[in-house]
Amino acid sequence: MSKKILICFGTRPEAIKMGSLVHELKKEKAYNVKICATAQHREMLDQVLSFFEIVPDFDLDIMKANQSLNELSSRIFIKIDAILLDFEPDLVLVHGDTTTSSVCAWAAFHRGIKVGHVEAGLRTFNKHSPFPEEINRQITGRIADYHFAPTDISRNNLLQEKNSSENIAVTGNTVIDSLLWTVNKLNNNFTNESILNLTSKINPDKKIILVTGHRRENFGQGFLNICKSLISISENTDVEIVFPVHLNPNVQKPVTELLSDYDNIHLVAPMDYPTFVWIMMKSYLIITDSGGVQEEAPSLGKPVLVMRDTTERPEAVDAGTVKLVGTDFEKITSEAFSLLNNSKLYEKMSKAHNPYGDGKANKRIVNFINKNL
Ligand code: UD1
Numbered sequence: 001m002s003k004k005i006l007i008c009f010g011t012r013p014e015a016i017k018m019g020s021l022v023h024e025l026k027k028e029k030a031y032n033v034k035i036c037a038t039a040q041h042r043e044m045l046d047q048v049l050s051f052f053e054i055v056p057d058f059d060l061d062i063m064k065a066n067q068s069l070n071e072l073s074s075r076i077f078i079k080i081d082a083i084l085l086d087f088e089p090d091l092v093l094v095h096g097d098t099t100t101s102s103v104c105a106w107a108a109f110h111r112g113i114k115v116g117h118v119e120a121g122l123r124t125f126n127k128h129s130p131f132p133e134e135i136n137r138q139i140t141g142r143i144a145d146y147h148f149a150p151t152d153i154s155r156n157n158l159l160q161e162k163n164s165s166e167n168i169a170v171t172g173n174t175v176i177d178s179l180l181w182t183v184n185k186l187n188n189n190f191t192n193e194s195i196l197n198l199t200s201k202i203n204p205d206k207k208i209i210l211v212t213g214h215r216r217e218n219f220g221q222g223f224l225n226i227c228k229s230l231i232s233i234s235e236n237t238d239v240e241i242v243f244p245v246h247l248n249p250n251v252q253k254p255v256t257e258l259l260s261d262y263d264n265i266h267l268v269a270p271m272d273y274p275t276f277v278w279i280m281m282k283s284y285l286i287i288t289d290s291g292g293v294q295e296e297a298p299s300l301g302k303p304v305l306v307m308r309d310t311t312e313r314p315e316a317v318d319a320g321t322v323k324l325v326g327t328d329f330e331k332i333t334s335e336a337f338s339l340l341n342n343s344k345l346y347e348k349m350s351k352a353h354n355p356y357g358d359g360k361a362n363k364r365i366v367n368f369i370n371k372n373l
């Protein structure tokens with residue numbers, strides 16, 4: 001009988017990073033592969049499912065507006081348990097550091113089912129930053145039977161925590177597989193309505209600064225500082241700021257209240273993945289607190305200012321394309337102006353390189369599963 005694999009994800013970044021793996025794994029005839037979307041995100045998840053042409057076999061549909069971490073976790077625990085009992089997988093694959101991944105891993109462990117963790121071993125060792133993701137990742141790491149570490153640094157973190165080296169594979173990050181696949185489509189004339197819409201909105205002669213933000217530890221004063229910095233940066237009329245605003249109400253409220261009235265600040269809805277990749281490719285500079293964007297931008301040769309105090313992704317910082325600026329008004333503003341005005345510094349930070357992978361992470365993960373399951 002073929003082995004059964006359940007792939008669980010629920011948020012936008014997990015779906016982007018698992019989307020290309022789903023297709024790679026489904027090529028293997030030896031497995032019965034099913035997809036479980038917790039739908040911790042709804043609209044932002046559906047955008048990705050549609051682009052990757054994935055229809056989940058199970059959709060837990062658990063998102064509620066402004067959900068707390070505990071209510072979210074409890075809804076996932078109850079609903080995923082029914083799926084585990086029904087499908088009886090031999091392996092559950094989870095991704096990264098969300099509530100979906102740690103709760104699904106934990107639920108599988110309670111049922112005696114093996115867990116594979118994609119994007120394993122990233123650490124800040126600071127339980128408050130990123131919050132709650134650092135602890136989610138450590139919990140999943142304790143539970144997982146197979147660890148798919150994107151880099152040697154993440155592998156070393158797992159070894160330090162006494163995981164056995166034979167259960168760890170260094171694969172690169174699947175985000176690069178998904179990114180390169182999407183870039184290839186865009187380079188072969190893929191377009192859609194939202195790309196055409198943005199093309200008509202943005203002055204091509206100006207420098208595009210792309211902004212995203214959603215981290216819980218930045219809610220409140222952090223977001224107020226970020227908005228103040230963007231207003232200051234927008235005083236340079238040579239720039240166009242494009243800000244797809246995350247649907248979390250703790251982000252929507254300050255951003256729309258403070259930034260709606262500026263001609264060169266474009267607040268837009270979360271973009272579908274190809275549109276976001278397209279705008280990254282057109283951007284001069286990216287200012288973000290996102291994990292995934294920190295991994296994608298170096299491949300595209302785009303400098304990134306990261307609005308966080310810590311990062312579990314030190315590789316691009318070490319390589320010089322990513323700089324941590326926290327949520328300090330002076331720091332964000334002055335670093336952005338330096339990159340706008342100092343061409344030498346800009347060139348230094350905009351060298352394309354791939355510390356996070358070569359686009360073959362999915363194949364390595366599938367090979368490891370073939371050998372070990
Ligand atoms: C979650 C993850 C975070 C990840 C981020 C990616 C946790 C604890 N957090 O944070 O690690 O970096 O996703 O974006 O797992 N909402 C919608 N529609 C959507 C998505 C979100 O309305 O499609 C709103 C809802 O009001 C929801 C709120 O955003 O309650 C927060 O969503 P949630 O998944 O709890 O947290 P994120 O901040 O998105």
Ligand code: UDP
Binds near residue numbers: 013016175272273
């Ligand atoms: N992204 C997207 N549309 C947007 C903003 C981001 O498709 O409007 C993609 C981005 O390319 C990256 C992922 O979403 O792959 C990052 O998601 P997010 O920042 O929400 O989460 P994180 O990576 O911080 O967990």
